Amino acid sequence: MKTPGKVLSAFRRDARFLIATHINPDGDAIGSSVALACALEAIGKKVLVYDRDPVPKIYRFMPGHGKFRTDIRNMLKSDPVLVLLDCNAPDRAGLEGFSFRSSIVIDHHETESDFGDIRWIRKDAAATGLLIHYLIKALGVALTRDMAENLYTAISVDTGTFRYSNTTAGVLTASAELVKAGAEPNVIAESLYETWDYKRFRLFLLSMNTLEKKNGIAITRVTREMFRKTGTKPEDTEQFSNFPRKIDSVKMSAMFRELGGNQWKASLRAKGAVNVAAIAETFGGGGHRNAAGYKTEGDFACVRRALLQAVRKLEGDKKT
Amino acid sequence: MKTPGKVLSAFRRDARFLIATHINPDGDAIGSSVALACALEAIGKKVLVYDRDPVPKIYRFMPGHGKFRTDIRNMLKSDPVLVLLDCNAPDRAGLEGFSFRSSIVIDHHETESDFGDIRWIRKDAAATGLLIHYLIKALGVALTRDMAENLYTAISVDTGTFRYSNTTAGVLTASAELVKAGAEPNVIAESLYETWDYKRFRLFLLSMNTLEKKNGIAITRVTREMFRKTGTKPEDTEQFSNFPRKIDSVKMSAMFRELGGNQWKASLRAKGAVNVAAIAETFGGGGHRNAAGYKTEGDFACVRRALLQAVRKLEGDKKT
Secondary structure, eight states, X not given: OOOOHHHHHHXXXXXXXXXXXXXXXXXXXXXXXXXXXXHHHHTTOEEEEEOSSOOOGGGTTSTTGGGEESOOGGGGGGOOEEEEESOXXXXXXXXTTOOOSOEEEEEOSOOOOOOOSEEEEOTTSSOHHXXXXXXXXXXXOXXXXXXXXXXXXXXXXXXXXXXXXXXXXXXXXXXXXXXXXXXXXXXHHHHHHSOBOHHHHHHHHHHHTTOEEETTEEEEEEOHHHXXXXXXXXGGGTTGGGGGGGBTTOSEEEEEEEEETTEEEEEEEESSSSOHHHHHHHTTOEEOSSEEEEEEESOHHHHHHHHHHHHHHHHHHHHO | OOOOHHHHHHHHHOSEEEEEEOSSOOHHHHHHHHHHHHHHHHTTOEEEEEOSSOOOGGGTTSTTGGGEESOOGGGGGGOOEEEEESOSSGGGGTOTTOOOSOEEEEXXXXXXXXXXXXXXXXXXXXXXXXXXXXXHHHTTOOOOHHHHHHHHHHHHXXXXXXXXXXXXXXXXXXXXXXXXXXXOHHHHHHHHHSOBOHHHHHHHHHHHTTOEEETTEEEEEEOHHHHHHHTOOGGGGTTGGGGGGGBTTOSEEEEEEEEETTEEEEEEEEOSSSOHHHHHHHTTXXXXXXXXXXXXXSOHXXXXXXXHHHHHHHHHHHHO
C-alpha cells in the first residue's frame, strides 16, 4: 500500500499537528496516534495528541500513551493542522464545533463522511496502524522500538492477533518489520489477553454459567447483581461475547448486559453464517456482519424471545 | 535459516521415504509430515507417512492428513529412507525395534538422542514446520495451497498463533509467504480454536468453576464424575490448563485431571516467573519452563498440598 504523495507533502509542509482519534479509543486508535506522534517529532514537528476519553486501563502498557490529553482547549492556541486517525468524521472524535485551518484524515473504516482536506481512507487495510506504518516508512523516519510496539499492538487488536479474515500477507510482512524494530509479540499478546483481574474472571464464569444454546444461538447474560457480587464494571465484560463462538455448533453468540430498569445491551457475535448487523438493525442498533449490538427493554424472557424471533424471521426471509 | 547441503542431497539422492513423527501427534508434527510428503511427491519421490496414533479429531481439517498410516509393517517392504520429523529418537515415534538403511532427522526440540545419519536440529526454530518451509524452498518446489495450509497450521500450533516468545520476525515473514501461497489465517484459526463441541464447553465450565487461587497459583480439577456427566474424554481437556493464565495475579496454573483410584495427572502452565519444569521434576515428571506435567497419587487435598509445598520450597531455594 503506497502512501499518497499529497499525504506525505502535507506532513512535510506543516510544523504543528493535533492528532485526534475516536472516543472510547481502542488499541488501533491509540497505537496509530502515538506512533505517528513519535515519528513526526523525530522530524522536528510539534505534535499534540487528543482523545476525549482517557486511555483505557488495558492499553496503558503501550509506551507513550501518556501523550494523550483529554482537554482540547489549550491545544488550539498554536493553530495546528488536525490529523484525524482511525475515524473520519470530527464528531466521532468529540470535535464538534471546533474548526481547524486544515485537516488530514487517515482511516480504514467504511467512509461515512466527506470531512477532510486530505483523505487517505483504505477500507481494505486491516488497521489504521498498518497505514501509519507505511506512512512512517515513506517519511523516511527510522522505526523506534516505541513506534514498533504501538503499531504492532494496533495491528494485533484489529486482526485478533492474526486470527481474523483481514490477516493478509501484507499484515504479516509489516508485523515482521515491527518485530525487527523491537516489538515483542509475546509481551504484547500477554498484555492484551492475559491481564484479567480475578474479579473479572469470576464475572466471566458467572456469565458463562448462564449459557443456553438454542438453534445454534448461544445466549448469555450479565446482570447488575453479578457486577455487584464481583465488584466489577460494564467494561469488564469486554471480549466475553466472543467466547461462546468456541462451540462448533454456535453460529451466533448473544450476550445481554443488564443496564437497569429492564433495559439491556445486547452484543452479537457471529462466524460468518449469520449477519448480526441485520439483526441488530431490526432493534435499532448496528455494527458489522460478525459483530453488532443494540439496546432493548423488557424482562429477560421477553428480550430473549424477541431476539430468537428476529433471527428466525431473518433466516426465513433469506430462504424465501 | 539455511537448509544444510547434506539434508538437500539426501532428499535428492534417494527415491523412497518413510516420514514418521512422534506419537500423539500435534499440528506441527502433522503439518510438517504432510507438507514434506507433498513436496517430495512433487519431485517424483515415493513417500509413505506414518504415525503410531491416528490424527486427532481437531487436526482433521488439515488437507492431506489422510496420508497418515498407523501400521508400519507393509511400509518397510520398499526399504525406504526414514525421515523422522518433530522428534529425534525412534522411540518417540513408536519405531523401537525397526531398522532402516539410512535416516534423516529434522526437529526443533532439545536434543535428547544422537540417532540419525543426517540430522538437522534447530532448537531456535519455533516449529519443525518452519524448517520444512525452508527445506521445500531450497528443494525448488513451488508451494501449493495444501502445503501452505499444513505449514501455516504447524507454525500456528507451536507459536500459539504468534503469541508465544518464539514468534520471531522470521516466523512472521515465513507465514506471510504461506498466506501468499493460499493459507487462510482466519479459517485455520477458527479450525484450531473455535471447534469445541458443546460437551467440551460444559466440561470446561465445570472445571473452571473449581478454580481456587492461592499464592498466585490457580488450581483447577477435572474429575471422572465431570467426564461422565458431560460425556467427554481426557483429550477434551486440551488447552484448559492455559486458561487461568488470563488472570493477572496468576503466575502458575495447575490442572489436576483424575485418572482414577486416587491417581491424578497434573498439567502446569506458567508465564515465565515460575519454572514449572523444575516443579514437575520433583514429582518425577518433566517438560519445559512454561509447560510441564507429572502423575501423582493421593486424595485431592493431599496432591494439592504437595504441589503448594513444592512451589514454596522451590521459591525458598531461589531466595537463599
